[in-house]
Amino acid sequence: MTDLSRSIEDYLKTIYMLGESGAPVQTSELADALRIAPASASGMVRRLAELELLEHVPYRGVMLTDSGQRAALRIIRRHRILETYLTTVLGWDWDSVHEEAERLEHAASERLIARMAEAVGDPKFDPHGAPIPTVDGRVERQDLVPMTAVGVGRWGEFRQVSDDDPERLRYIASLGFHVGTRFEVLEAKPFNGPVTVLRQEREAEPQVIGFELAQALRCRTAAEIA
Amino acid sequence: MTDLSRSIEDYLKTIYMLGESGAPVQTSELADALRIAPASASGMVRRLAELELLEHVPYRGVMLTDSGQRAALRIIRRHRILETYLTTVLGWDWDSVHEEAERLEHAASERLIARMAEAVGDPKFDPHGAPIPTVDGRVERQDLVPMTAVGVGRWGEFRQVSDDDPERLRYIASLGFHVGTRFEVLEAKPFNGPVTVLRQEREAEPQVIGFELAQALRCRTAAEIA
DNA sequence: GTTTAGGTTTAGTTTACCCTAAATTTTTCT
DNA sequence: AGAAAAATTTAGGGTAAACTAAACCTAAAC
Numbered sequence: 001m002t003d004l005s006r007s008i009e010d011y012l013k014t015i016y017m018l019g020e021s022g023a024p025v026q027t028s029e030l031a032d033a034l035r036i037a038p039a040s041a042s043g044m045v046r047r048l049a050e051l052e053l054l055e056h057v058p059y060r061g062v063m064l065t066d067s068g069q070r071a072a073l074r075i076i077r078r079h080r081i082l083e084t085y086l087t088t089v090l091g092w093d094w095d096s097v098h099e100e101a102e103r104l105e106h107a108a109s110e111r112l113i114a115r116m117a118e119a120v121g122d123p124k125f126d127p128h129g130a131p132i133p134t135v136d137g138r139v140e141r142q143d144l145v146p147m148t149a150v151g152v153g154r155w156g157e158f159r160q161v162s163d164d165d166p167e168r169l170r171y172i173a174s175l176g177f178h179v180g181t182r183f184e185v186l187e188a189k190p191f192n193g194p195v196t197v198l199r200q201e202r203e204a205e206p207q208v209i210g211f212e213l214a215q216a217l218r219c220r221t222a223a224e225i226a
Numbered sequence: 227m228t229d230l231s232r233s234i235e236d237y238l239k240t241i242y243m244l245g246e247s248g249a250p251v252q253t254s255e256l257a258d259a260l261r262i263a264p265a266s267a268s269g270m271v272r273r274l275a276e277l278e279l280l281e282h283v284p285y286r287g288v289m290l291t292d293s294g295q296r297a298a299l300r301i302i303r304r305h306r307i308l309e310t311y312l313t314t315v316l317g318w319d320w321d322s323v324h325e326e327a328e329r330l331e332h333a334a335s336e337r338l339i340a341r342m343a344e345a346v347g348d349p350k351f352d353p354h355g356a357p358i359p360t361v362d363g364r365v366e367r368q369d370l371v372p373m374t375a376v377g378v379g380r381w382g383e384f385r386q387v388s389d390d391d392p393e394r395l396r397y398i399a400s401l402g403f404h405v406g407t408r409f410e411v412l413e414a415k416p417f418n419g420p421v422t423v424l425r426q427e428r429e430a431e432p433q434v435i436g437f438e439l440a441q442a443l444r445c446r447t448a449a450e451i452a
Numbered sequence: 453g454t455t456t457a458g459g460t461t462t463a464g465t466t467t468a469c470c471c472t473a474a475a476t477t478t479t480t481c482t
Numbered sequence: 483a484g485a486a487a488a489a490t491t492t493a494g495g496g497t498a499a500a501c502t503a504a505a506c507c508t509a510a511a512c
Contacts, residue, residue: 007499027460040500042461047498059460059507089315090341100335107333109326115316233469253490266470268491273468285477285490454512461506468498476491482484 006106009075010034011044012053015064016072024061073133078105078113080126080133083163085116087127094127095169128169129160129179129218144218148188148195148211155184155200156219168213175207177217232332235301236260237270238279241290242298250287299359304331304339306352306359309389311342313353320353321395354395355386355405355444370444374414374421374437381410381426382445394439401433403443 004012014033018025031041049056053068064072082101086092092100108116114135117123124140126132131140142159150156158181161172177183182200189195192211198204209217230238240259244251257267275282279294290298308327312318318326334342340361343349350366351357357366368385376382384407387398403409408426415421418437424430435443 005498028458036499037501038460039462039502044499046461086338090338090345092341100338103333103335104330107329109329112312112316112326112330115318119316231468254488262469263471264490265472265492270469272491456511457509459506459508461504463504464502466499466501468500469496470498471496472494474491474493476489478487478489480485480487482486 004071007044008048008051008053009071009106011041011048012064012068012072013075013079015054015062016069016076019063024057024063026061030062070137073137073139075105077133077135078108080130081113081117081120082108083126083128084120084123084132088120089116093170094163094173095166097127098163098166125160125179126163127179128163129158130163143220145221147185147197147209147214147217147219148192150185150219150221152185152188155182155222157182158217158219160218161216168216171213172217175209176201176204230297233270234274234277234279235297235332237267237274238290238294238298239301239305241280241288242295242302245289250283250289252287256288296363299363299365301331303359303361304334306356307339307343307346308334309352309354310346310349310358314346315342319396320389320399321392323353324389324392351386351405352389353405354389355384356389369446371447373411373423373435373440373443373445374418376411376445376447378411378414381408381448383408384443385446386444387442394442397439398443401435402427402430 011030011034014030015025018029018033027041027045028038030045031038034041045054045056045062048054048068049062052065053071054062054064056062079101082104083094083097086097086100087094124132131142133139144159145156147156147158158177159179161169163169176199183197184200185195185197186206187196194208194210195214196206196208198206237256237260240256241251244255244259253267253271254264256271257264260267271280271282271288274280274294275288278291279297280288280290282288305327308330309320309323312323312326313320349358357368359365370385371382373382373384384403385405387395389395402425409423410426411421411423412432413422420434420436421440422432422434424432
């Protein structure tokens with residue numbers, strides 16, 4: 001198992017994350033996510049298929065092979081351990097760790113990651129609530145729904161949000177929301193309107209959250225919590 | 227000041243270290259140190275000269291410009307801060323940190339390095355005794371001599387050794403030598419023979435150190451210590 | 453069932469960085 | 483000084499990974 005280039009690692013990681021829903025990943029999705037031209041993605045896909053890291057059905061999409069998935073999960077584990085370490089040990093905010101982890105994930109040795117994981121107590125989730133794959137590639141599955149799907153009058157617990165938009169993360173934190181924050185949905189305006197929620201905290205005031213943002217906030221519902 | 231590639235960073239760092247004695251650095255030295263063919267070094271030197279990171283006198287050698295030197299010192303600072311952090315905070319041995327730092331030095335952000343430096347208390351020296359350049363590129367100068375030059379009957383203090391040979395580092399540690407260890411030179415065999423030293427520690431026994439190794443151990447002499 | 457729009461692939465370039473082999477310059481030796 | 487040896491550079495080539503432009507599929511629309 002020879003070392004993979006930084007580019008290849010990025011492709012595999014991205015393909016894994018785009019394909020989590022189970023559907024094959026299209027070239028254009030991949031190109032979008034990696035911010036490269038579709039033709040470039042096409043070329044790399046051919047290489048990755050030759051390396052048997054993925055299977056490619058031309059004009060349809062790609063799916064990772066077992067070995068491709070293992071590689072992808074290794075990178076994702078690194079990324080999330082790094083994020084956790086940076087926040088827990090070095091005191092960084094959750095909005096700034098992604099960028100650093102993006103670069104370090106390719107440079108850090110297996111050993112450093114192991115040592116950092118140990119230092120933060122082998123957590124199951126990163127600072128944004130994303131599950132950290134184990135060394136042998138197991139990923140905790142969670143049943144989460146967008147905040148918009150919790151339902152008026154019900155309550156939920158904010159569990160996860162994507163790590164890649166610092167501004168959004170800062171805004172979420174400024175609302176007093178952190179992984180684990182519980183809330184009740186007071187109102188949801190129709191036609192993809194904003195959601196009004198009340199955090200389950202003393203002296204919390206109702207807050208209005210736009211539909212798009214609310215959709216990005218992945219939550220456990222009351223039923224799941226019970 | 228646009229970002230430099232990993233290769234360029236390695237060239238600059240290496241040129242700086244080879245040129246510390248003040249002499250221009252020859253293409254072949256550079257090629258040797260970087261483990262590439264001389265022709266490759268020649269080509270890169272042309273590029274670096276175009277970028278005004280160094281000055282090149284064909285068939286003679288190169289010297290870093292101010293901007294090249296600044297860049298080199300930035301990398302060296304990163305490397306040494308990383309080494310210090312890995313030993314101090316993560317408990318790594320001094321023989322294994324070099325390799326990790328070699329890769330991380332190119333990936334770590336200015337900010338991460340600053341934070342790590344802070345975490346280890348802004349030290350002036352790395353675990354091998356090498357001075358850590360400051361953020362603004364100042365380097366502590368030390369007057370050190372090889373252990374072979376301390377002189378029989380005199381004593382000295384082991385202060386620095388190159389960081390890049392894990393086996394040698396492990397052996398030095400196994401002799402009970404660490405940065406700061408004081409010793410007396412009991413004997414030095416002629417014709418580059420071994421040196422016999424006695425560590426200034428209770429119950430220390432005389433130790434015989436081969437000439438080549440003794441030459442790699444950079445020390446302060448008694449005069450300097452006083 | 454064509455046509456057309458959109459997504460995908462192929463073809464041909466470019467840049468970075470390495471290589472070997474050949475040519476050239478410098479240094480050393482007689 | 484002239485020849486041999488050593489170091490350096492130039493020439494030409496390879497691979498990785500990006501690009502643009504053109505060709506090619508697929509699917510939806512008329």
